[in-house]
Amino acid sequence: MKINYDKLYDISMLINHDMPVYKGKEEKRPLLKPVSDFASGTVYESKLEMNLHTGTHLDRTLHMIPEGNTIETLDFKELITKCKVLDLTSVKNKITAKDLSSKDIADGDFILLKTRNSYEKVLEGDFIYLEQSGAEYLVNHRIKGVGIDALGIERAQPGHETHLQLMEKGIHILEGLRLKEIEEGEYLLFALPVNIEGAEAAPVRAVLMDFNN
Template identity: 65%
Template sequence: MKIIDISMPITHYMPVYKGKEEKRPNLKIQSDFTTGSAFESRIDMNMHTGTHLDRSQHIVPNGTLIESLDLSKVITKCKVLDLTMVDDKITAEDLKTKNIKEGDFVLLKTKNSYLDILEGDFIFLDESGAQYLKEKKVKGAGTDGLGIERSQPGHETHKLLFEIDSVIIEGLRLKDVEEGEYFLFAAPIYIVGAEAAPLRAVLLQDFL
């Protein structure tokens, strides 16, 4: 079995959405061996920084929260789709070239995984692409952008996927992953009342 880590490392200087300073994580040492017998630290970070999972409360009033997530949706088979030929945005036409079936969990591999563009105009899933995935009734969609959409005032991409309770994962690192089928483990931290949570996402190859 091969384990492929597809998570972003969390550091203060990591890429964050639109380069906003308030989204940068801060790790602070609370005690060390000069002050006690144990080393302890704490972290202050936005739930939407790095590799994370969105629930619908992020966009939809009175939406779903982390504690209601069915883990079978994020511990599951998935398909990595190579969309590195796409510029700017992923459309329905781009997705129609892929073999997407009802109930699939799809990970969208784009130039985001290779280029230093994450704090700028990263490649995103547009409304038509989201509508196509909704019609396919996908279990979930993951992206290597810091958001699955970019500067869409109505948040159409999120809303269309949330209408079918599809899982959204953002901030994946897919540079070293070839197109194909894998087993995904992407359980978020269990934070009650949160609309999103960080996760450690891995792909398993030759599993079982």
């Protein structure tokens, strides 16, 4: 099989201390520390301190549901899949069922929501999110996964309605995507999380392949 590398797109966030983090909380900023360098030894080694919900990541249900599932129980093949990128850059505040009603969404789809989050510096503030009616719409269409270019699929929902509606139906949730350069359409998604036993989330290096041309 010949791969056209010009048709591969990295849709992940770069991890560094100054990156956007949820609500700008300092305790969520990653910290890369050297533990050995060439001044003190013969090798360079470092450690990373990072909240698992920082940057591009996959949620598991333990994030919101007691006794929920964790990363090592995931069938990784479910995160290598065809997907549909939906252009919702005209949405001003939150994605509702009405916003999704004009889009081509079918049973078994994996949906990526492209919003103005990919263009504007709003990730630490009032980013675009998936509102409860939008989550219900996707659940009713029996999708298998949804991703968004925000640091959370929801914002300011005390009852976590969006997360819970999706998780209770086994719908995968990807957060922290970067979709500025991606046009609406169908792609092949590779979004494999680091396999951390017992973790409620894990970092992902998410890549799209355009297989249409």
